[in-house]
Amino acid sequence: MAPETQMVTETDRPTALLSAVYASVATREFSRDQLDDLLRQSRRNNGASDVTGMLLYRDGRFIQVLEGPEKTVRDLLAVIKSDPRHEKVRVLLEEHLTERTFADWTMGYEPIRVPSSPVAPGFRDSFDDLESDDDPTTTRRAIRELTLWFRVRAASGS
Amino acid sequence: MNVRATVTEHSPVIEPTWARVEADFYVGSRAGEFLGYIDGKGGGAFRAYDTFSRPVGEFDTVRDAMHAVLAATSNGSAL
Numbered sequence: 001m002a003p004e005t006q007m008v009t010e011t012d013r014p015t016a017l018l019s020a021v022y023a024s025v026a027t028r029e030f031s032r033d034q035l036d037d038l039l040r041q042s043r044r045n046n047g048a049s050d051v052t053g054m055l056l057y058r059d060g061r062f063i064q065v066l067e068g069p070e071k072t073v074r075d076l077l078a079v080i081k082s083d084p085r086h087e088k089v090r091v092l093l094e095e096h097l098t099e100r101t102f103a104d105w106t107m108g109y110e111p112i113r114v115p116s117s118p119v120a121p122g123f124r125d126s127f128d129d130l131e132s133d134d135d136p137t138t139t140r141r142a143i144r145e146l147t148l149w150f151r152v153r154a155a156s157g158s
Numbered sequence: 159m160n161v162r163a164t165v166t167e168h169s170p171v172i173e174p175t176w177a178r179v180e181a182d183f184y185v186g187s188r189a190g191e192f193l194g195y196i197d198g199k200g201g202g203a204f205r206a207y208d209t210f211s212r213p214v215g216e217f218d219t220v221r222d223a224m225h226a227v228l229a230a231t232s233n234g235s236a237l
Contacts, residue, residue, distance in 0.1 A: 115181040123184070124177035141187060142177070148195060149179040152211075 017097040018070040020077055021143055023131050024086040026060045035109070038085070043106040051076060052100050054108040054150050058127055062086055065143070067100050092130060093139050101147060110153040176224060184220060186227050194227035196220060206230075 030038070035057060046052065051068035064080075066073050081089045102108055112127075119125040126149075129142040174188045182198025194208045199216070204223040206214045208230040217223040 113180045113182075115178065119178050122176070124175060126177045126179045126185070129177070137190065141175070141190065144187075144192065145177050145179050145185040148185055148192075149183055152183075152195070152197065 016070045017067060017100065018073045019065060019067040019093075019095050019097050019101070020073050020091060021063065021065050021093040021130075021139070022077065022080070022089055022091045024062045024064075024080075024089040026057075026062060026086050027084060029060050030057060030085075032111075039107055039109050046106040049076070052102040052105055052107075054102050054105060054147070056109075056112060056127070056146060056150075058112050058114055061127070061131065063092075063127070063130055063146070065102065065147075067097060067102060070096075093136065093143065105154075108150055108154060110150055112149075174228060182220075184224070186224065193231050196223040196227065 039055065042055070046068075049068065049072050051066055051072060053065045053067055056063040066076060068076075077091065115125075119128075124142075126142040126145040129138050130146070133139065133142075172189050174186050174193055177185050177187075179185060182196075182200075182204070184196040186193035186195065192209055194206065194214070195211070197205050197207070198220075199205055202218055203216050204218070204220050205216045206223040206226040208214050208227065214226050214230045215223075217226060
């Protein structure tokens with residue numbers, strides 16, 4: 001009798017890399033010092049658990065990209081969801097990766113300048129699109145735009 | 159009599175999408191493909207970059223910088 005064949009899925013592989021993007025709302029406005037504390041804590045924990053990513057904060061709203069071993073990222077999401085410093089945690093996108101986008105950052109952060117005027121007609125707002133649009137195509141586009149912006153700012157050291 | 163109709167098919171024109179990421183930073187894409195970006199340098203200057211993030215020039219307005227990004231793509235200099 002032929003041996004039973006088992007299908008191996010991505011989730012069965014202990015080393016499968018998962019990227020998860022979530023949006024949330026701060027329960028209180030974060031000062032720069034509080035953000036620095038959050039980033040220090042995040043980078044320390046992520047460095048020890050092989051998680052990389054990027055954090056964005058604008059007007060009391062967070063968007064975070066987490067990437068790492070699938071189980072680690074899922075466990076971390078569960079912890080994040082119970083963190084009282086924010087609420088309305090909504091996972092926007094999960095996908096498996098072949099390589100990391102933020103390999104060099106245990107938690108990359110660049111201060112984002114809040115636009116002083118509404119976005120001009122005909123333009124999208126990446127941050128708003130991520131928060132308000134459930135369409136995966138829009139979500140992926142907005143994440144790519146924010147990732148590009150982050151890389152440009154990180155490279156220029158501003 | 160045979161009548162042969164000629165049907166010319168036109169590809170639909172897909173307009174680029176421009177998104178503001180932060181004040182004076184814009185990213186262009188078309189149908190999911192990255193076209194380039196514009197970074198405001200202050201003082202009314204906008205630097206345009208092509209799809210490989212190579213600079214294509216500095217302009218006085220966002221609109222001019224957008225045109226430069228699109229021109230770089232359509233001219234093939236960014237492909």
